[in-house]
Amino acid sequence: MSDTRIDYSKTLYLPQTNFPMRAGLPQREPLLVERWEQINLYKKLREQSKDRPLYVLHDGPPYANGNIHIGHALNKILKDVITRSFQMRGYNSNYVPGWDCHGLPIEWKIEEKYRAAGKNKDEVPINEFRKECREFATSWIKIQSEEFKRLAILGDFENPYTTMNFHAEARIAGELLKFATSGQLYRGSKPVMWSVVERTALAEAEVEYHDVESDMIWVKFPVLGVNALAWGNAEKSFSDIQDLSGAFVVIWTTTPWTIPGNRAVAYSPRIEYGLYEVTAAENDFGPRPGEKLIFADKLAAECFAKAKLEFKRLRTVSAEELAGLTLVHPLKGFGGGYEFTVPLIAGEHVTDDAGTGFVHTAPSHGREDFEAWMDHARELEARGIDTAIPFPVDDAGFYTKDAPGFGPDREGGPARVIDDNGKKGDANEAVIKQLIAHDRLFARGRLKHSYPHSWRSKKPVIFRNTPQWFVYMDKDLGDGTTLRSRALKAIDETRFVPPAGQTRLRAMIEARPDWVLSRQRAWGVPICVFVDEDGNILQDEAVNKRILDAFEVEGADAWFAEGARERFLGERANEPWIQVRDILDVWFDSGSTHTFTLEDRPDLKWPADIYLEGSDQHRGWFHSSLLESCGTRGRAPYDTVITHGFTMDEQGKKMSKSLGNTVTPQDVIKESGADILRLWVMTTDYWEDQRLGKSIIQTNIDAYRKLRNTIRWMLGTLAHDEGENLPHAELPELERLMLHRLAELDEVVRSGYDAFDFKRIARALIDFMNVELSAFYFDVRKDALYCDAPSSKRRKAALQTVRAIFDHLTTWLAPMLPFTMEEAWLERYPQALSVHAEQFRVVPAEWRDDVLAEKWRKVRAVRRVVTGALELERADKRIGSSLEAAPVVYISDKSLSDSLAGLDFSEICITSGITIREGEAPEGAFTLPEVKGVGVVPARATGKKCARSWRYTEDVGSDPEFPDVSARDAEALRELKALGRLEA
Structure with a gap:
């Protein structure tokens, strides 16, 4: 007779664990961060793996300016998963975080502080101003470091790289001098994107596009005559095209203020043009009946309708005829400065998709205009046309003397394109007024279109011709290559994830103009060269050495210190060398980071295995790093480029504070924990733009809860594990099936980490835990695990298998969910250093059993x-x-x-x-x-x-x-x- 007092529940091997069902991640995670710092996990991993091959992901530097946002979190989590996954697969995967510290955003913040205090920046010694910029960046590096560590980012935060470190500034300057001494650096005059508000040139990566409403005008250029030289046929004469006498070529533009800079009109030999005559007019100004005008046939009707004109087509005008025409500037007779001839030139950029089929060409105000003008320079000079490019607009947006009648000679002072607040000035109306007065306006209107703005000030920019420092893209570098050809070859030799990134970067390099390096600001590494009045650079190794030695000890402030010119020139100080005061574009800084991190740190290597950033960095960091390294070392500083998209709200809209749809990593961490944010990153298709919001976060919380409960059940079950191991052949079929599944998953996990396809890994492991473990294997084996006798071979086999599943799953998931897997690992192995000091478990070959798996596919059916x-x-x-x-x-x-x-x-x-x-x-x-x-x-x-x-x-x-x-x-x-x- 049994003892009726027996509580059978106490005789069962029920799960026992301190691993809580409720994660409490917001409270538990900071304790793990603290533990990692106390045991100095980063340093221990370096010691542990010092003899392993290096695997280096080079950190694209975030800007040291403000709290991190969701884009930072996405970026850093992806990097952390990569470095951790390689660390746990036999590499010394050392991650060194870095920061971009120079440039306008920080300078702008200090200027704002000055303005609020009624202080004038120009009255402050430059190195005092630079000191404040340095302190500002330092404060934000400290804040961002803590925010990144809270995301479980593991790296050398005690010794990060910064572009404002003295050694870094010396190396950046040294890279600039390599371009200078190799003849790749030159001072030139080209139209660049210019911020009037910030008083500096901008790179394409510093520009974003917003819709604006602009003036648009159609302008008449009178036909002056014919140029037989341009025609290439001496027998032709103006009498052959006398019906074009008195006709007008019409252009269309959305920047009326650029008309004073007009020097040519471009046409396309591929477009069909016609001569048209006005038959009736209903407008208050513009063409009158009888006027003849030349348009692209495809666009003529639309243009005449805009001007409220009736018309008839007279005949076709051939490309040969257009090539022989010269035009009159539409402002001739105004200001005394527009008496020159305006040639018609062929241009590849001309289309008949919009406008008139003719393109107003102002080489001072547009890249395509500049290139078209320069392409025809020799031909135009042979025709006696002055090809000098004017400077019609100054750095403050005012017209100069090169815009007669609108500049300093104008009554009331020069007209202005954009004012200090980024508002439209009076330049457009001043030009339109004169075009009407000279009967050169065909029509006018308003157009809503996309226009470049500075991403910092959010104000529109202008294109203006200004002296800048450039690096040649197409100059022979002495070995038959050019910077462009080297860069294109390097792109072909680089692995891109996803592959579309290669096509995008290649297209940008193929089309890009010479690289503009100069900025007219104070906070940055200077273009530390001396030049003569013609812009020729002093080539003196002794001078360069003095500069770099000083930068190494004092930083780039040395360039701006009193007596710097005499100090660096030494015995050549009496020669008429001019000290350049421009600073380097920050993209050159960040593009040079591979030199003072990968090359100079013994714990890293050059080139990097991986660069990983957002897709905007094809025109940013990927781009500048490629050009810098190809110009100085002949190849890219990376072997693989990985690109992620941007985070949108749940409706696919861009996040913005004004819309109230932003999600901050700080809020997610506070409410749910960093591992929830990391799980979202791991389960999304990060190669494309992702979506994030409350419902998506909740979906990940639900998925995490199931995952955590599976881990918890294993921990509870393994509390009864005594570590026995049966030979594989003696295991029941069900256990051998689960080990086979681990073998299959091992291939998925390893290949997924190699392909940086984290979503594939996460999906496979989550499905395995939910469908094959919780809903099948664990369910089936609970009876044996709970009820079988201590000596039961079936029970021991199940414990052995659960142990293997736990060890594989927690190590596989550790790079993705470092907090949760660390908590689980330490619960299972209290004396362990960390799960992150483990390696992925090796799968014995005998575990793979495809025949058994096929049999059990039928059993499960x-x-x-x-x-x-x-x-x-x-x-x-x-x-x-x-x-x-x-x-x-x-x-x-x-x-x-x-x-x-x-x-x-x-x-x-x-x-x-x-x-x-x-x-x-x-x-x-x-x-x-x-x-x-x-x-x-x-x-x-x-x-x-x-x-x-x-x-x-x-x-x-x-x-x-x-x-x-x-x-x-x-x-x-x-x-x-x-x-x-x-x-x-």
């Missing part, structure tokens, strides 16, 4: 039919637990019935009994259309319910010592009693 039938029974309340069932399974497919041979199928289906019958199922049996040849007839289990395992068996009561349990459970109780583990 039959099981699905059984569980489907039982779900209906439960829903109709004919049974409660599946252990109350003992269904009859009919199988007409022999391959399916053969797969069940030797298996306890009732255990696999978690029923108390099951009957397998070969043949067709009777009518009314439960079937699934996707599993042919299987039918299930539900039936209730017979026998008695075991008080311990709750299974219904015929042998309950067969053991007199324990009459209310099954024979299996009685034997387990006897063993427990012998071991002193049976509690009364």
Whole structure:
């Protein structure tokens, strides 16, 4: 007779763990960050892996200006996952964070502070101003470091790189001098994007586009005559095209203020043009009946309608005729400065998609205009045309003397394109007024279109011709290559993830003009060269050495210190060398970071294995790093370029404070934890733009909860693990199946990390945990794990398998969810240093068993039919637990019935009994259309319910010592009693 006081629940091997179901990540994660710092995990990993091959992801430097945003979080998490995954696969994967510290954003903040205090920046010594900029950047580096560490980013935060470090400034200056001494650097005059508000040139990467409404005008250029030289036919004469006498070529522009800078009109030989005559006019100004005008045929009707004119087409005007025409400037007779001839030139950029088919060409105000003008320079000079490019607009947006009548000679002072606040000035109206006065305006209107703005001030920029420092893209570098050809070759030799990045960067390099390096600001590394009045650079190694030695000790401030010219020139100080005061574009700074990190740090290597940034960096950091390295070293500083997209809100809209749709990493961490944010990054397609919002965060919280509970169950179960290992061949089929699945997943995980396809890994592991572990293997094995005797081989095999699953899953997931996996690992192995000091577990070859997997694919197919039938029974309340069932399974497919041979199928289906019958199922049996040849007839289990395992068996009561349990459970109780583990 059994002791009725036995509490059978205490005789079960139920899960026991301190790993909580409720994660409490916002409170628990900071404790783990603190632990990692206390044990100096970063340093220990370096010591542990010092003899392994280096794997280096070079950090694209964020700007030291403000709290991190969701883009920073996405970027840093991706980098951290990569470095951790390689560290756990046999590499010394050292991550060194870095910061961009120079440039206008910081300078602008200090100027704002000055303005608020009524202080004039120009009255402050430059090095005092630079000191404040340095202190500002330093403060934000400290803040951002803590924010990154809170995301579980593991790196050398004690020794990061910064572009304002004295050694870094010396190296950046040294790279600039390499371009100078190799003849690649030159002072030139080209139209650049210019911020009037910020008084500096801007790179393409510093510009964003916003819709604006602009004036648009159609302007008439009178035909002056014919140029036989341009025609290439001396027999031709103006009489052959006398019907063009008095006609006008019409252009269209959205920048009326550029008309004073006009020097040519471009046409295309591919476009069909016609001569048109006005037959009626309803407008207050512009063409009158009888006027003849030349338009692209495709655009003529639209243009005449805009001017409220009726017209007729007279004839076709050929490209040969256009090439022979010269025009009159539309402002001739005004200001005394527009008396020159305006040639017609062919241009590849001319289309008939919009406008008139002719392009107003002002080489001072546009890149294509400049290039078209320079392409024709020799031909134009042969025709006696002055090809000098004027400077019609100054750095403050005012017209200069090169815009006669609108500049300093104008009554009331010069007209202005844009004012200090980024507002439209009076230049457009001044020009339009004069065009009307000279009867040169065909029509006018307003147009909403996309226009470049400074991404810092958010104010529109202008294109203006100004002296700047450039690096040649197409100059022979002495070995038959050019900077452009080197860069294109390097792109072809680089791996791009996703591959589309290669096409994008290649297109940018193919089309880009010479590289503008100069900025007219104070906070940055100077263009530390001396020049003569013609812009020729002093080539003196001794001078360059003095500059770099000083920068190494004092930083770039040395260039701006009193007496710097004399100090650096030394005995040449009496020569008329001019000290350049411009600073380098910050993209040159960041593009040079590979020199003072990858090359100069012994714990890194050059080139980097990976550069990873947002897709905007094809025109930014990827681009500038490529050009800098190709110009000085002949190849890219990276082997692989990985690109991520941008984070939008849940509706796919750009996040902005004004819309109130921003998601900050700080808020997500505070409410849910950093691992939730990391899980979102891991489950999204980061190569494209991603979406984030409350519902998406909640989806990831739900997925995390399931994942955590699976980990928790394993930890609880493994509390009873004594570490025994059975030979693989002695393991039950079900355990061997799960180890086979680990072998398959090992390939998915490793190849996924190699391909940087984290979504594929996360999806595979989450599905495995939810579908194959929680809903199948763990469910099936709970009875054996909880109820079997201590000596049970089946129970030991299951523990051995759960142990293997835990070790593989936690290490595989550690790069993705470093907080949770660390917590789990330390719960399982309290004496361990860290899960992040582990390696991915090696999968024995014997685990892979494709034949077994195919067999169990069939077993599980039959099981699905059984569980489907039982779900209906439960829903109709004919049974409660599946252990109350003992269904009859009919199988007409022999391959399916053969797969069940030797298996306890009732255990696999978690029923108390099951009957397998070969043949067709009777009518009314439960079937699934996707599993042919299987039918299930539900039936209730017979026998008695075991008080311990709750299974219904015929042998309950067969053991007199324990009459209310099954024979299996009685034997387990006897063993427990012998071991002193049976509690009364």
